[in-house]
Amino acid sequence: MDSSSDQIAKEIRGMIRVYKDGRFQKLSGTDVVPAGIEPSSGVTSKDVVISPETNLSARLYLPKTNIKKLPLLIYYHGGGFIIETAASPVYHNFLNLVAAESNVVIVSVDYRTAPEHPLPTCYDDSWEAIKWVTQHANRNGPEPWLNDFADLEHAFFAGDSAGANIAHHMAIRFGSENPNIDIKLQGIILLHPYFWGKDRIGSEDEHPWKAFVEDLWTFCHPGTSGLDDPLINPDLDPKVSDLGCSRVLVCVAEKDLLKDRGYYYKDILGKNGWSGEIEVIEDKEEDHVFFLFKPSSETAGTLRKRICTFINQM
Structure with a gap:
């Protein structure tokens, strides 16, 4: 044998x-959980196919509400570009809470992952999802929930970890390539964003997960130019100032290896001439994406309130 x-x-x-x-x-x-009605909040979810050709889909969330036009949040899950889906229990639970507490319609994109689909597939899928959403601008798109409830003039991109990286790149693509897309991007929410670079910053050299982060990137993107690829290092992206929104919220965690990259992101936007407003907020004593695994904690609740305030700020 x-x-x-x-x-x-x-x-x-x-x-x-x-x-x-x-x-x-x-x-x-x-692991996956089915869509449906969340009894405690009344949030309803369902899965929709965006592209049968590529099997691209999304899970939609609709809060229990009498309001006809709700903000729209397009969300990208994390998982190092390898694991997790829009149907993962941790994301289903998290986005049910966000939908209920922020009173927002959510499109959670189930992009294809590595190694079956190496980068940049996830970015292409994520852009296709945005284009699909914009078909509903005149309320005659293929999905009734978006036609009836989503306000495309009050839209946000968000994600955590690798998903935050994707949200950032979708905002740049929106700002640099998008003269004809019928959506108004108000802001992006980056939760513990996965950015990196060849040169160490802050306390990265001493962190035990440094090699893991670097190995992960080269595995997911075999064709990468390296750790200074603009897809992972926004400091070397010539289009970074094209970020197509006026507001950015970055959330970092004190014990997270990626914390310093979140702070540095603010410096990158500033020195490259982006003129919007950015806030970086740190949660003390917490680690990477803690809010997914400790949703009932006080700190996770505070983070979700932060998201709610950012979305509903007028």
Whole structure:
């Protein structure tokens, strides 16, 4: 019996194991929950197909409300570009809470992930989802919830970790490529954004997860130019000042390796001439995406209130 098929060629801890015969096993983020009605809040969710050709889909969330025009939030889940989906329990729970507390319609994009679909597939899928949303600008698009309730003049992009990276790039693409898209992007919300760079900043050199972050990027994007690729290092992106919104909220966590990159993002936008308003807020004693795994904590509740205030600020 040939046991070579069981030999491990590569493993990224907690995410994926790749075998020498090419098979791979995702080690977390594979559980899913169905859409439906959340009894305690009355938020209703459903899954919709955006592109049958690529199997691109999204999970929509509609809060229980009598208001006809609600802000629209397009959300990109995290997971290092490898794991998690729009149907993952942690994201379903989190976005049910956000929909209820912020009174917002949510489109949670189920973009394709690596290694089956290496980067930049996730960015292309995410842009396709935005274009699909804009079909509803005149209230005659394919999805009734967006036609009837979503205010495309009051739209936001958001995401956590790798999803925050995607939200950032969608805002740049929106600002640099989009003269004819019928949506008004009010702001972006970046929760613990996954940015990096070849040169260390802050306390990155001492952090035990440094090698993990770097290995993850090169695995997800085999064609990358490296750790200074503009897709991972906004400081080297010539289009960064094209960010197509006037407001940015960045949330970081004290114990998160990516914290310093979140603070540095503000400096990058400032020195490149972006003229909008940006706020960076740090949650003390917390680690990466804590709000997904401790949703009932006081700090997670405060973070969601922060999102609500940002979205509903007039």
